[in-house]
Amino acid sequence: xxxxxxxxxxxxxxxAPVFGGLIAGIDRKISARLQGRYGPPILQPFYDLYKxxxxxxxxxxxxxxxxxxxxxxxxxxxxxxxxxxxxxxxxFFLTTFTVGFLVLGASxxxxxxxxxxxxxxxxxxxxxxxxxxxxFAAIFQQTGRWDAAGVWRQGGVLLAQTPLLYLCLFLVLVIxxxxxxxxxxxSPHAHQELVRGVxxxxxxxxLAMVELGHWYETALLLMICALFWSxxxxxxxLVAATVAGLIFVDNLFPRLxxxxxxARIWLPLPGLALLNLIWLMV
Amino acid sequence: MGMMKHLMVRxxxxxxxxxxxxxxxxxxxSIEIMAALTPMYDLERFGILNTGNPKxxxxxxxxxxxxxxxxxxxxxxxxxxxxxxxxxxxxxCALTGGIFNEAYNIIGGANRVVDVDVYVPGCxxxxxxxxxxxxxxLDKFEQ
Amino acid sequence: MTVSVIPVGPQHPVFLEPFxxxxxxxxxxxxEALPRFGYVHRGLEALVVSKDFRxxxxxxxxxxxxxSAIHGMTYCRAIEKLLGITPPPRAQMLRLVWSxxxxxxxxxxxLGLFAEAMGFESLFMQIFRIRETVMDILEQTTGNRVIIxxxxxxxxxxxLDAEGADGIxxxxxxxxxxxxxxxxxxxxxxxxxxxxxEKGILAKERAYELGAVGPVLRASGIxxxxxxxxxxxxxxxxxxxxxxxxGDCQARCKVRYRELFQSMDLIRSGLDRLSDGEIQTKSKExxxxxxxxxxxxxxxxxxxxxxxxxxKHLQRLRIRTPTFANMAALMDLLPGLDLADVPLxxxxxxxxxxxxxx
Ligand code: SF4
Numbered sequence: 001x002x003x004x005x006x007x008x009x010x011x012x013x014x015x016a017p018v019f020g021g022l023i024a025g026i027d028r029k030i031s032a033r034l035q036g037r038y039g040p041p042i043l044q045p046f047y048d049l050y051k052x053x054x055x056x057x058x059x060x061x062x063x064x065x066x067x068x069x070x071x072x073x074x075x076x077x078x079x080x081x082x083x084x085x086x087x088x089x090x091x092f093f094l095t096t097f098t099v100g101f102l103v104l105g106a107s108x109x110x111x112x113x114x115x116x117x118x119x120x121x122x123x124x125x126x127x128x129x130x131x132x133x134x135x136f137a138a139i140f141q142q143t144g145r146w147d148a149a150g151v152w153r154q155g156g157v158l159l160a161q162t163p164l165l166y167l168c169l170f171l172v173l174v175i176x177x178x179x180x181x182x183x184x185x186x187s188p189h190a191h192q193e194l195v196r197g198v199x200x201x202x203x204x205x206x207l208a209m210v211e212l213g214h215w216y217e218t219a220l221l222l223m224i225c226a227l228f229w230s231x232x233x234x235x236x237x238l239v240a241a242t243v244a245g246l247i248f249v250d251n252l253f254p255r256l257x258x259x260x261x262x263a264r265i266w267l268p269l270p271g272l273a274l275l276n277l278i279w280l281m282v
Numbered sequence: 283m284g285m286m287k288h289l290m291v292r293x294x295x296x297x298x299x300x301x302x303x304x305x306x307x308x309x310x311x312s313i314e315i316m317a318a319l320t321p322m323y324d325l326e327r328f329g330i331l332n333t334g335n336p337k338x339x340x341x342x343x344x345x346x347x348x349x350x351x352x353x354x355x356x357x358x359x360x361x362x363x364x365x366x367x368x369x370x371x372x373x374x375c376a377l378t379g380g381i382f383n384e385a386y387n388i389i390g391g392a393n394r395v396v397d398v399d400v401y402v403p404g405c406x407x408x409x410x411x412x413x414x415x416x417x418x419x420l421d422k423f424e425q
Numbered sequence: 426m427t428v429s430v431i432p433v434g435p436q437h438p439v440f441l442e443p444f445x446x447x448x449x450x451x452x453x454x455x456x457e458a459l460p461r462f463g464y465v466h467r468g469l470e471a472l473v474v475s476k477d478f479r480x481x482x483x484x485x486x487x488x489x490x491x492x493s494a495i496h497g498m499t500y501c502r503a504i505e506k507l508l509g510i511t512p513p514p515r516a517q518m519l520r521l522v523w524s525x526x527x528x529x530x531x532x533x534x535x536l537g538l539f540a541e542a543m544g545f546e547s548l549f550m551q552i553f554r555i556r557e558t559v560m561d562i563l564e565q566t567t568g569n570r571v572i573i574x575x576x577x578x579x580x581x582x583x584x585l586d587a588e589g590a591d592g593i594x595x596x597x598x599x600x601x602x603x604x605x606x607x608x609x610x611x612x613x614x615x616x617x618x619x620x621x622x623e624k625g626i627l628a629k630e631r632a633y634e635l636g637a638v639g640p641v642l643r644a645s646g647i648x649x650x651x652x653x654x655x656x657x658x659x660x661x662x663x664x665x666x667x668x669x670x671x672g673d674c675q676a677r678c679k680v681r682y683r684e685l686f687q688s689m690d691l692i693r694s695g696l697d698r699l700s701d702g703e704i705q706t707k708s709k710e711x712x713x714x715x716x717x718x719x720x721x722x723x724x725x726x727x728x729x730x731x732x733x734x735x736x737k738h739l740q741r742l743r744i745r746t747p748t749f750a751n752m753a754a755l756m757d758l759l760p761g762l763d764l765a766d767v768p769l770x771x772x773x774x775x776x777x778x779x780x781x782x783x
Binding site: 303305306308309311312314317320322346351352355381382384385386388405 | 443464
């Protein structure tokens with residue numbers, strides 16, 4: 001029985017990067033089409049990843065590969081935990097750790113780009129972590145469960161009661177997936193003043209590990225989104241709509257600066273989420 | 283094992299991240315490289331991305347001739363690119379120093395500093411020629 | 426408070442060309458900026474000793490690929506003055522048409538890069554798409570896309586037939602339509618305005634003191650345009666310099682955007698007034714004497730100084746390019762900026778390093 005239970009997370013750990021990679025591929029294709037280009041094949045991210053694994057490992061120091069691996073591990077563990085139907089609060093801590101490793105990895109090298117990128121990464125964590133915890137709180141408020149399995153089984157369209165929260169979650173996704181509007185975004189086309197922020201100093205296989213971890217994170221966040229409409233077709237629609245929204249936001253707006261993000265999102269976003277929560281309570 | 287290798291060659295051919303570095307030229311070549319990225323020519327359909335970061339680069343496009351100052355920069359850049367890598371010299375300047383060959387500050391073409399794999403002639407070469415140059419260098423990844 | 430030094434360049438994705446800005450940064454705010462040059466220096470002014478004055482036209486064109494037609498034209502004008510010849514009116518007008526086309530390609534390139542510096546890739550792609558139309562005209566009428574090499578001493582090398590002129594008119598119509606369509610994004614969009622308004626303000630007096638030129642100066646509210654001195658065929662046409670008063674990135678963007686339309690007007694009326702006749706005045710003389718000529722480039726005023734002693738080779742060639750004049754303004758703007766705005770503000774001056782270092 002225990003073994004049977006392990007099947008689900010194992011499958012999730014394997015399927016999540018495939019899913020994340022596909023999303024990245026579709027994103028790139030649609031973006032290209034929106035920009036009037038033909039665009040790369042949908043499988044492009046997989047080619048990129050595989051190629052990166054085959055490049056010469058050029059680590060800046062001993063710690064860098066370790067942190068990259070830990071980041072990947074943390075991201076994969078979060079996905080497995082959620083698939084297991086684990087506690088959402090534990091998940092919250094897992095994600096925080098994951099980001100921590102990314103930041104550590106970026107700040108253990110001497111490059112100023114990478115360090116400044118790490119600083120911004122921390123700041124952005126400050127922005128979205130409160131929202132994430134409020135989202136989990138709202139889920140608990142609605143369903144009375146902290147564990148993902150319970151929430152899922154309870155079913156129902158959480159979205160109906162929590163539209164504002166979902167909006168916040170969407171903005172978190174925009175930040176988290178390094179889309180826009182923020183200038184430390186690391187989408188393949190963005191050429192920012194920090195080159196590629198936290199990713200600047202990674203190369204070859206280590207970059208591939210970070211990239212893979214990133215796909216896990218994508219999958220994870222979309223899985224959290226799916227909890228808002230707990231039925232198979234419902235969550236599929238929700239996730240698809242969310243991804244489409246992300247791509248459009250990315251293409252319709254320039255990336256704004258992190259100062260703008262701090263000023264405009266840091267307070268309002270949790271505020272909005274809180275508002276939704278209060279509304280739920282009364 | 284054979285299949286893994288086959289897949290690796292395939293991925294390398296399909297996923298080239300490029301970076302361009304303009305040396306002592308007139309910019310004409312950089313402009314045409316830029317143009318090759320945009321809708322009319324769209325390098326991304328071959329999986330070629332402009333990264334601008336040497337550590338993520340597979341293909342380095344060099345435009346312009348080498349002078350006494352940028353020689354070191356070019357060398358540094360190349361050292362940061364993990365193998366396997368492809369170096370393409372774009373434009374007459376990068377081939378031989380071109381029209382500026384006799385100028386006092388010019389050392390010559392890019393091959394004075396690095397091993398160039400593909401030479402794309404023209405002043406400036408058209409974007410089509412740039413694309414063709416990159417793609418014809420792909421066979422290097424077969425080994 | 427953490428102080429760190431961030432070297433932007435020599436190789437950096439937002440700059441096309443290698444030059445280095447050492448930024449001293451305190452908490453992501455720039456406190457000091459130090460530029461380093463020399464990565465593109467070729468020493469081409471000294472080439473006059475080994476290339477004769479006719480060959481130098483080709484070198485002048487390759488000072489910078491973005492404004493090569495205007496460099497070539499300015500050089501030819503200088504030599505023509507020394508030789509005491511004037512090109513036929515048709516050649517003058519054709520030079521105007523090609524220079525303005527080049528200005529358009531340069532401004533469109535800049536708009537695209539500007540969009541990219543904001544992280545707005547889709548706009549970048551759309552602008553470059555528009556630019557390709559201009560490149561196509563250049564290729565159709567001159568045979569090359571970037572370095573069009575139409576200027577020779579005494580006139581132009583290629584003629585334009587009625588079909589070619591019609592082609593230009595048709596293409597311009599298309600470009601104008603496309604440009605109109607991106608206006609709402611470039612000028613009114615909230616997030617674009619957030620990124621560009623009040624960023625890197627260059628006050629009117631300051632711009633004048635620092636000797637800024639071209640669109641940078643005009644965006645600070647000073648109406649100055651060397652084309653108004655009426656060199657070449659510009660004297661026959663009537664136009665006003667495009668002036669904006671903001672002095673920020675947004676104003677500089679608007680100036681260039683509106684200049685695109687101005688260039689189109691100039692090309693259209695130039696084509697309408699195209700007279701028949703020769704396209705080149707031949708001369709067997711050698712240049713002798715000293716001369717200084719000025720032209721308006723996409724980036725501002727360029728000054729050529731030439732000294733010749735009546736032999737095949739010039740004695741001295743000296744060029745003051747617009748970016749060189751604008752560098753002082755850039756160094757004035759950078760301190761106090763957010764690190765995130767540095768690429769945008771730097772780009773807003775449209776630095777052309779190949780010009781500056783020659
Ligand atoms: S080859 Fe020609 S176009 Fe290219 S950089 Fe040299 S002079 Fe300019």
